[in-house]
Amino acid sequence: MGKSALAVELAEVLNGEIVGADAFQIYSGLEILTAQPDATLRQRVVHHLIGSVPCQEVFNAGRYLPLAEAAISDIRARGKVPIVVGGTGLYIKALTHGISETPQVDVEIREKLEAFSLEELLNQLKGLDPDSVETIDTKNRRRVQRALEICLQTGEAASKLREEWKRPSRPCRGIVLTREREELTERIHVNILQMLERGVMEEIRSLKSIGATAQEAIGYRDAVLHLNGSLTREQWVEQTHRASCQYAKRQLTWFKNQTKFPLLKLSAFSNLRDSLTASLDSLTAPLE
RNA sequence: GGCUGGAUAGCUCAGUCGGUAGAGCAGAGGACUGAAAAUCCUCGUGUCGGGGGUUCGAUUCCCUCUCCAGCCA
Numbered sequence: 362m363g364k365s366a367l368a369v370e371l372a373e374v375l376n377g378e379i380v381g382a383d384a385f386q387i388y389s390g391l392e393i394l395t396a397q398p399d400a401t402l403r404q405r406v407v408h409h410l411i412g413s414v415p416c417q418e419v420f421n422a423g424r425y426l427p428l429a430e431a432a433i434s435d436i437r438a439r440g441k442v443p444i445v446v447g448g449t450g451l452y453i454k455a456l457t458h459g460i461s462e463t464p465q466v467d468v469e470i471r472e473k474l475e476a477f478s479l480e481e482l483l484n485q486l487k488g489l490d491p492d493s494v495e496t497i498d499t500k501n502r503r504r505v506q507r508a509l510e511i512c513l514q515t516g517e518a519a520s521k522l523r524e525e526w527k528r529p530s531r532p533c534r535g536i537v538l539t540r541e542r543e544e545l546t547e548r549i550h551v552n553i554l555q556m557l558e559r560g561v562m563e564e565i566r567s568l569k570s571i572g573a574t575a576q577e578a579i580g581y582r583d584a585v586l587h588l589n590g591s592l593t594r595e596q597w598v599e600q601t602h603r604a605s606c607q608y609a610k611r612q613l614t615w616f617k618n619q620t621k622f623p624l625l626k627l628s629a630f631s632n633l634r635d636s637l638t639a640s641l642d643s644l645t646a647p648l649e
Numbered sequence: 650g651g652c653u654g655g656a657u658a659g660c661u662c663a664g665u666c667g668g669u670a671g672a673g674c675a676g677a678g679g680a681c682u683g684a685a686a687a688u689c690c691u692c693g694u695g696u697c698g699g700g701g702g703u704u705c706g707a708u709u710c711c712c713u714c715u716c717c718a719g720c721c722a
Contacts (some may be wrong), residue, residue: 385686395686423683451685460682471684498680501689507682523682579686603675608686614679 362538362545363627363636365398367390368446369635371644372406375442380432382447382456385578387425388416390568394563394578396552410522416568422467423465426455445533450615457533457620458526460488464514474506480507489513492520536643537612537624543626550607553598556580562588578605 370435380385385395389412397411402599409432414420429445429452436443445453465468474482482505487494497504511519540548565584576582580601592600616622625643630636 365652369690384684419684421683422685427681451687455682458682463683466683498689501681503684503688504681507684511683526682574687576682577684577687581686600713604686608696610677610683611679614678615681615685618679 362448362540363548364446364448364538365396365402365632367538367627367640368419368444368638369398369402370404371640372442372444374403374637374641375444376446377442378407378436379411379589380409380429380436380445382425382429382445382449382452383411384420384422384425384449384452385575386411386447387414387420388412388575388578390416390571391413391564391575391581393556393559393564394580394584395467396556406581412449413451414574417570417572418477419466419468420570420575421466422451422455422460424464425452426460430454445535448612450612450619453535454619455524456593457531461523463511463519463522467510467514470510470513471506479505480622484570485509486512490518492518493523496523522550531647534644536625536640537613537616537620537622539624539626539628541628545609546602546606550598550602553605555603557594557598596622600645 371377372379381399383393383395386397390399392412398408402408402409409456410425410428414424417609433443433445433456445456447453459469477485477500479500482502483494483499486505486509490508493508493512497508499505508519510518515522530643562584565581566588571581576612580597583592583597583600587594587597616625623643625639627636630639
């Protein structure tokens with residue numbers, strides 16, 4: 362989409378610093394694959410939380426929130442403007458609305474639950490927390506399992522701990538960047554080819570290990586298959602491109618329907634300057 | 650040239666003992682409270698390769714043609 366470059370322009374105008382809100386750019390070791398802002402951009406403006414967690418570690422929204430809040434306070438304390446940039450809707454919503462007070466994920470419990478079928482998980486959950494069964498998507502294993510994890514860890518019903526998104530919106534302004542679908546598709550293609558030129562495959566080959574969450578990055582598993590020889594370079598490009606386009610669509614759906622931020626279609630502008638001006642206009646919208 | 654398989658949704662393929670057909674993937678839309686670049690939900694009319702025959706009725710049986718594989722010459 363072109364978030365990183367635009368964010369740096371904005372930060373320079375607003376005397377700001379950037380706080381990453383991207384579940385995968387957070388990892389170090391996957392700089393190329395996750396398209397982290399390059400050295401030039403990072404020299405111009407201070408970036409927080411990007412490439413800051415070893416990709417061997419398990420990371421999630423629960424870990425993200427306090428880190429991001431700390432970064433934001435720190436920026437404010439120095440009289441600067443925090444600019445949160447990223448494509449992970451859940452992380453941004455956690456920041457603006459907070460999330461329920463539930464304990465950190467217990468890896469052992471999670472692993473134990475992996476062994477059960479969805480039906481078995483549902484039955485357990487029905488016994489412990491019938492209300493949850495009413496509210497969550499019971500066809501979605503992740504949701505059912507998470508609710509059960511909370512019940513088992515806390516000894517309480519997950520539905521009790523789950524509060525409405527509280528802190529109905531901490532004051533902030535925001536914009537959602539979009540582009541024409543075709544243009545976006547083309548840009549994604551170019552970006553993927555650039556990853557190869559920059560050495561994604563070498564980056565991935567040199568990893569000694571990778572954590573359970575980081576390995577979900579688009580293109581990672583297929584890259585491993587390519588390095589094994591079971592997938593051609595072209596196939597890697599094709600699959601990664603497809604997955605990225607699908608992801609971009611899901612992001613749009615999320616931001617359109619889960620936030621009140623105005624949409625800004627970048628396709629209308631031919632250069633960064635104009636995009637910046639338009640962004641600044643949009644950002645004068647009332648505080649959310 | 651002969652034989653044997655194929656030819657069905659954008660792609661890979663099921664299927665119809667003859668009553669005009671369905672999965673996965675792709676595509677479109679949507680959901681989303683600690684795995685979120687994840688996970689999940691909804692949406693399937695297509696000359697069933699062309700032509701002819703049998704039949705009340707053929708994508709399904711028969712003949713023929715075309716194309717693609719493989720085998721034999």
